[in-house]
Structure formats: C-alpha cells, structure tokens
Amino acid sequence: MFPEFVNTRPLRVWMDEGLNWVVRNWGDGFEAAAYPSLVMLNKIEDLLLAVPWWLIILALAALAYGATRRFTLPAVVIIGLVFMGMMELWEDSVKTMALMISATVTAIIFSIPLGIVMARSTLVRKIVTPILDLMQTLPSFVYLIPTVMIFGPGKIPALLATIIYAAPPLVRLTDLGIRQVAENVLEAAQAFGASPSQRLFGVQIPLALPTILAGVNQTTMMALAMVVIASMIGAGGLGYQVLQGIGRLEVSRGVFAGLGIVVLAIIFDRITQAYGKQLQEQIGLAGGR
Amino acid sequence: MTHEYKIEMRGVTKIFGPQPDDVLAQLKQGRSKDELQAETGHVIGLNNVDLKVEPGQLHVVMGLSGSGKSTLIRHVNRLIDPTAGEIFVDGENVLAMSLDELRTFRRTKIAMVFQKFGLMPHRSVIDNVAYGLEIRGVDKKSRLKTAEEWIATVGLEGYEQSRPHQLSGGQQQRVGLARALAMDVDILLMDEAFSALDPLIRSGMQDELLVLQKTLNKTILFITHDFDEALKIGDQVTVLQDGAVIQSGRPEDIVLNPANAHVEEFVADVNRARAIHVHTIMEKGEFERCEAGVPIGACCEDVLPLFAEHDWVGVNEEDGAQVGRLTAKQVIKALARHSSAV
Numbered sequence: 001m002f003p004e005f006v007n008t009r010p011l012r013v014w015m016d017e018g019l020n021w022v023v024r025n026w027g028d029g030f031e032a033a034a035y036p037s038l039v040m041l042n043k044i045e046d047l048l049l050a051v052p053w054w055l056i057i058l059a060l061a062a063l064a065y066g067a068t069r070r071f072t073l074p075a076v077v078i079i080g081l082v083f084m085g086m087m088e089l090w091e092d093s094v095k096t097m098a099l100m101i102s103a104t105v106t107a108i109i110f111s112i113p114l115g116i117v118m119a120r121s122t123l124v125r126k127i128v129t130p131i132l133d134l135m136q137t138l139p140s141f142v143y144l145i146p147t148v149m150i151f152g153p154g155k156i157p158a159l160l161a162t163i164i165y166a167a168p169p170l171v172r173l174t175d176l177g178i179r180q181v182a183e184n185v186l187e188a189a190q191a192f193g194a195s196p197s198q199r200l201f202g203v204q205i206p207l208a209l210p211t212i213l214a215g216v217n218q219t220t221m222m223a224l225a226m227v228v229i230a231s232m233i234g235a236g237g238l239g240y241q242v243l244q245g246i247g248r249l250e251v252s253r254g255v256f257a258g259l260g261i262v263v264l265a266i267i268f269d270r271i272t273q274a275y276g277k278q279l280q281e282q283i284g285l286a287g288g289r
Numbered sequence: 290m291t292h293e294y295k296i297e298m299r300g301v302t303k304i305f306g307p308q309p310d311d312v313l314a315q316l317k318q319g320r321s322k323d324e325l326q327a328e329t330g331h332v333i334g335l336n337n338v339d340l341k342v343e344p345g346q347l348h349v350v351m352g353l354s355g356s357g358k359s360t361l362i363r364h365v366n367r368l369i370d371p372t373a374g375e376i377f378v379d380g381e382n383v384l385a386m387s388l389d390e391l392r393t394f395r396r397t398k399i400a401m402v403f404q405k406f407g408l409m410p411h412r413s414v415i416d417n418v419a420y421g422l423e424i425r426g427v428d429k430k431s432r433l434k435t436a437e438e439w440i441a442t443v444g445l446e447g448y449e450q451s452r453p454h455q456l457s458g459g460q461q462q463r464v465g466l467a468r469a470l471a472m473d474v475d476i477l478l479m480d481e482a483f484s485a486l487d488p489l490i491r492s493g494m495q496d497e498l499l500v501l502q503k504t505l506n507k508t509i510l511f512i513t514h515d516f517d518e519a520l521k522i523g524d525q526v527t528v529l530q531d532g533a534v535i536q537s538g539r540p541e542d543i544v545l546n547p548a549n550a551h552v553e554e555f556v557a558d559v560n561r562a563r564a565i566h567v568h569t570i571m572e573k574g575e576f577e578r579c580e581a582g583v584p585i586g587a588c589c590e591d592v593l594p595l596f597a598e599h600d601w602v603g604v605n606e607e608d609g610a611q612v613g614r615l616t617a618k619q620v621i622k623a624l625a626r627h628s629s630a631v
Contacts, residue, residue: 188407191366192421192472193395206411283410284454 023149034156037106041159045098053090057081060267067274076270080263087256095237096227096264103159103223104216107167111219112212115174116200125175132168140165140229148233158235162226169218177211178204207283213276220268224261238264294377295476295508296342296365301374303360303532306331309372322531334360335371336532342525344475347502347509351519351555352529358512359404361529362480365510366399367391378476396425400469404481406461408453408468415440415449418467425472432471439467442501459490466498470505479511483518495522516555520544520564528552541569545623561624562590570623571604571613578611579603585612589620596620 048056060081061074068074084093118125140161147157181204189203205212231239238257245254304312312331316322322333334357342348352358363369364376367383376383379398386394400421408417415436416423422432440449443463453461462482469477483491499522502509513519519526520540527537528548536548544564547553568585581595582603595602596617603611 184403184405184407185409187368188401188403188409189420189424191368191395191401191403191407191478192424192468193392193397194424195392198424203409207409209411282452284452 019146019149027150030150031156034151034160037102037159038156040105041098041102041155044102045095048094048098049091053081053085056094060271064267064271064274067271067278073270073274077267080267084260084263087260089238089241089257089260092237092241092257093260093264095235096224096239096261099155099159099162099227099230099235099237100220100223100264100268103162103166103226104219106159106163107170107219107223108216110163111167111170111215112174115171115212115215116178116205118171118175119178119204128171132171135164136168140226144229144233154234157233158230161233162223162230162235165226166219166222169222170212170215173215173218174208174212177208177215180211181207210276210280210283213272213279217269217272217276220272221265224265224268227261293343294341295344295346295379296340296348296510297375297377298338298340298361298364299375299377301335301338301340301361301364301371301376303334303357303364303369304331304372305334313372333532335364338374338529338532338534340527340534340537342508342510344508345506346524347511347522348525348527349511349513349519349523350527350529351513351516351523353514355531356529357532358514358529359480360532362401362478362510362512365476365478366395366401396421398474399476399478400472400474401478401480402462402465402469402482404484406453406458406465406485408461408464410453413450413452414445414456414464417453417464418471420468421472435471435473436467439471440464442470443467443497459486459494462486462494466494470501475508477507477509479509481512481514484513484515491518498522516559520559528555541565545569560590562593563588565589565623567592567604567615567620568613570619571615572619573613576601576603576611576614579614582611589624592620593617 057078061077064073064077065071081093084090114128118128143164144157144161147160151157151160185203185207186199189199194202227235227237227239228242229239231237231243238260241257242254242261245251245257302313302316304316306312306329308329309331312325312329312333315325315329316333316336322336326332336357338357338361340348340350340361350358350361360369364371365378365383367376367386371384378394381394383391383394409420412420415433418436418439419427419432422435427435437449440446443466445460445463445467448456448460453464456464462485466482469479483494486494495518511519511522520543523540525537526540526543528535528543528551530551536543536552541564543552544556544559544561547556565588567583567587567589570589579599579601581599581601582605583592583595585604585606587604592602592615600616602615604613604615605611
C-alpha cells in the first residue's frame with residue numbers, strides 16, 4: 001500500500017463542495033452564457049427538419065460533386081442517405097447532423113482565432129498546448145459530470161462535451177498552418193509595406209487554409225465520435241438509438257444506427273477532404289493531386 | 290549632402306545575438322570579428338559598411354555566401370534593423386521612421402525582387418503583380434491595368450490568370466520583377482534575383498534588365514555571388530567579404546586592380562576580354578580616323594576580330610566621333626596583365 005503522507009480528504013471535500021457552490025451560485029449565469037449555442041443548435045435542427053428530405057440529399061450530393069468533380073461521391077451520398085431514410089433513421093440523422101454542425105461551427109468560432117494567437121505568440125502556445133492535451137485525453141465522463149451538474153441534462157452539456165472533445169485539432173492545425181507559411185512570402189509582403197493585418201488576412205490565412213480545413217475535417221469527425229456519449233446526457237439522434245439498442249439488447253437497432261453514424265462520417269469526411277485538396281491544388285502545395 | 294546619393298549607408302554594423310550592444314562595444318575597441326564570434330556566440334553580419342549609390346546607377350554588391358550581402362540589402366528597406374550606423378534613402382533617414390512611416394516608405398519609395406521569388410502562391414500572376422499597388426491602396430481597375438502593362442513588358446502575356454506554381458523559374462522571376470516595376474518607384478532592390486535561374490535564362494534576364502534599365506533609369510541595388518554577373522550588369526561594383534566592404538569601384542577598376550587576394554581569386558576566373566571595356570585602355574585623343582571602329586561601350590572581345598585586318602581600331606562616340614584608338618598590343622597587354630601574377 002502506498003503510505004499516506006497527507007490527508008487528502010479536505011481537498012476532495014473542498015472540490016466537491018466548491019462545485020456545488022458554483023452550481024448554486026453561478027449555475028444560472030453559465031446557463032445564460034451557453035444559451036446562444038442552444039439557440040443555434042435548435043435553429044439548425046429545426047431548419048434541417050423543415051427542409052424536405054430529398055432537398056437535403058440533393059444539396060449534400062451537389063456539395064460532394066462540387067468538391068470532387070466526379071460522380072462517385074455524390075452516388076455514395078445519395079445511396080447512404082436514402083438507406084438511412086428507409087431504415088426510419090432520417091429524423092435521428094438530422095438531429096445528429098445538427099449537433100455535429102453546431103459543435104463544428106462553435107469550434108470554428110473559438111478555435112481559429114485561438115490558433116492564430118498561438119501562431120503569433122510562443123507564450124500563448126506554451127500555455128494553451130497542455131490545455132489542449134488535457135481536453136483530448138481527459139475521459140469525457142470526467143467533465144460530463146460537472147457540466148451536467150451545472151446545466152442539467154439536456155442539449156447544452158451534450159453540445160459542450162462535444163465541443164471540448166472536438167475543438168483541439170482545429171486549434172492545433174490552425175496554429176500549424178499559420179506557422180508553416182513560407183518565410184520568403186511573408187518577407188515579400190513586408191517589403192511591399194503590408195501591415196500586420198494585411199499580412200494575416202492577405203497571406204497567412206489564405207495560405208494556411210488547406211491546413212485549417214484539415215482541422216475542420218478532424219473536428220467534424222471527432223464530433224461524430226462523441227454522439228453516443230452525448231446522447232447519454234440528453235442529445236437525441238443516432239447516438240440515442242445506439243444507446244437504446246444496447247439497453248434493450250436490440251442488436252439490429254444498434255447496428256443500423258451505428259451504420260448511420262458511419263455514413264454521416266464518410267459523407268462529411270470526404271466532402272471536407274476534397275475541398276481541402278482543391279485548395280491545395282490551387283496553391284500548388286505538395287500532395288495536391 | 291545626402292541628396293546626391295539615392296542610397297547611402299554610413300558605418301552600418303549588424304550583430305546577431307542576444308546582446309548585440311556589448312559585442313558592438315568590444316568590436317569598436319578593435320577586437321577581431323573571429324575572436325568575438327567564437328567568444329560570445331554572436332554573429333557579426335555587417336561590420337562598419339559604407340555604401341553610396343548614385344541616382345540612376347546599377348550598383349552591384351557582390352560577395353560569397355555568408356559575406357553579409359543579403360543582410361546588407363535588407364537594411365535599405367529596414368527588413369533588418371542595424372545595430373549601429375546610419376541609413377539614408379533619397380535623403381531620408383530610414384532609421385528615424387516610425388513603423389507607420391516605414392510602411393508608407395516601403396509602399397511608395399522602394400521595391401524589392403527576391404532570390405526565392407516570394408510570390409503569393411494563392412494569387413494569380415496578375416494579382417501578384419498588382420500586389421504592391423493593392424497594399425498601397427490603388428483601386429482595383431487601375432492596378433490591374435498597370436499590372437497588365439508590366440506583365441506584357443516582361444513578356445508574360447497570356448499568363449495573367451495562371452498561378453505561380455504553373456510557371457517555370459524564369460517566368461516566376463519575371464513576375465517578381467514585374468511586381469517590383471509596377472510600383473513605379475525610383476529604387477529597386479534585387480536580392481540575388483537571378484541566382485536561382487538556369488545559366489542561359491539568367492543571362493537572358495540580365496540582358497533584359499539592362500535593356501529595361503536604359504529606358505527606366507532606376508537606381509538599382511543588385512546583390513549577387515556571381516562575379517561575372519556583377520561585371521556584366523554593374524555600373525559600380527562593391528565587393529563584400531566577411532561583412533566588410535573590401536573594394537568598391539567600376540567593374541574595370543576591380544578587374545585591373547583587385548584590392549586583395551580574395552578579390553584576385555574572383556578576378557582570376559573572369560573572362561577579361563569581356564570584362565574590360567576598350568575605352569579604359571584606349572589611347573585617348575584625336576587621331577586620324579581609323580578604317581575600322583567600335584562603339585565606346587565595346588569590350589576587348591569585340592575588337593579582337595578587327596585586328597585580323599587592321600592595325601588600328603578607332604573607338605567612336607555614339608554620334609560617330611572618334612575619341613581614341615587601339616592597337617592589338619594594347620589589348621593583349623590588358624588581357625595578359627594579371628595572368629602572370631596569378
């Protein structure tokens with residue numbers, strides 16, 4: 001047995017009571033702060049549910065065609081989504097899509113500026129990197145419990161948990177993309193008298209865009225990976241079906257909902273990847289073919 | 290007094306490292322550069338450099354890699370700040386400028402061409418050429434019009450909408466050159482602009498630059514490690530070694546009187562027949578008109594064939610007036626002068 005040097009009980013008690021205190025006193029404030037994200041999630045969900053199914057399928061197929069200029073991916077999109085509709089999973093898929101999209105949009109809003117700041121300041125990078133490591137490695141249940149305590153079960157903690165898990169790669173890749181911009185191009189911009197903001201928006205961000213898009217791709221994938229866990233605390237959708245399948249030992253329900261998640265993952269992965277490749281080819285970076 | 294020079298550097302010293310000022314003080318006490326670099330870990334990029342560039346001159350700074358020539362050119366538009374010294378461009382003290390003034394200065398007074406081109410890969414050729422004007426705030430229509438004209442001047446019509454990576458190295462550098470020329474500024478900085486190009490293309494670009502320079506009459510500071518290039522295009526050549534100016538003068542002066550062993554090494558490999566111009570070795574004065582003649586800008590290589598037929602060859606001004614004459618002996622003397630010394 002590891003000997004007990006100090007009594008750690010007070011620390012545990014302090015932490016637990018501290019959280020309770022936060023929930024009692026600041027719970028409403030937190031909820032108010034997170035309210036806009038809930039509104040966004042609901043709006044996206046309502047919108048996607050209001051649009052007829054064939055229009056969504058067509059729109060995604062068109063996006064797929066625009067990204068690849070070939071008919072393979074649009075065919076996969078149509079077959080996959082029609083399959084999900086036939087398996088009576090349409091509404092759940094749309095809810096999952098909405099959760100993924102809101103998580104990705106929120107992540108983009110916070111991660112890209114953070115990544116840019118990291119690229120410009122070594123100090124910020126040194127501070128933020130371990131936090132990102134923590135966000136990616138900490139088992140999600142550890143932060144699910146406090147968020148559920150603060151917000152109560154529902155969509156908000158589900159969305160938050162998804163964002164915490166899915167945002168880090170986007171921050172990292174934004175930082176990487178900006179730092180990778182060739183020194184000689186930046187120097188040329190400077191020699192022609194470009195101001196820092198002209199350099200950022202005219203040179204660094206456009207050249208980092210393929211890398212940033214790879215980050216968005218990672219974020220969508222990780223958001224989809226979280227849907228089952230998110231459904232445990234109140235997010236509906238395909239994850240909930242999987243959960244029910246497990247609970248009722250209804251293998252078919254779990255399998256088809258799980259396949260639905262895979263279909264969504266394939267669709268969004270291939271579309272974002274293809275757009276990234278297109279951008280790379282335009283810029284003429286290596287690997288664009 | 291600064292106005293007679295377009296670019297003037299006085300006692301410019303640049304020391305790279307965490308405590309440049311300490312090292313500078315020691316350097317001023319007369320300690321040697323090698324000693325200081327070994328002892329303090331600082332790198333002395335430039336050591337007390339004086340440089341004067343007259344208006345309309347194509348001034349070449351030549352040196353091997355590590356001689357500090359790229360550091361030097363970056364001081365002129367203050368991409369690098371010196372540790373000590375003064376820099377004047379067009380009579381203005383560059384070092385006294387605020388960041389805002391410096392940006393305005395870079396947007397309106399000076400343009401630069403880079404060894405690695407420094408083109409924006411995400412912009413089309415025409416948008417690259419218009420980049421400097423865009424930064425300056427010129428409206429889209431007129432900047433694209435200007436850009437189009439310069440693209441035509443450097444011979445890239447039809448490539449306006451291409452991306453830089455679709456062009457060859459020589460074409461890319463034409464874009465870089467057009468981008469600098471589109472700024473329509475008096476002063477051009479060219480940092481090893483042709484060094485990354487194939488020899489044939491490089492030679493072609495040099496010729497084109499000389500042709501352009503005849504009509505544009507800009508003040509050009511040109512950096513190179515290629516002595517032949519320096520002799521071919523330079524009105525004035527400054528040789529840099531270990532961050533210090535070794536010799537500065539007209540190309541012939543350097544070929545005929547190299548200042549030290551280092552310069553002599555460059556000179557040894559030079560094709561003297563091409564480097565030495567006839568007017569520097571001719572017998573000046575009025576003589577009876579020779580049957581054969583060459584223009585005043587000719588080099589020894591150009592007159593040699595004429596000696597097969599003639600004993601005397603005249604040197605003529607552009608208006609045709611003869612200003613001097615040459616014999617084969619004089620030419621051979623000039624060409625042989627240093628071969629014996631090497």
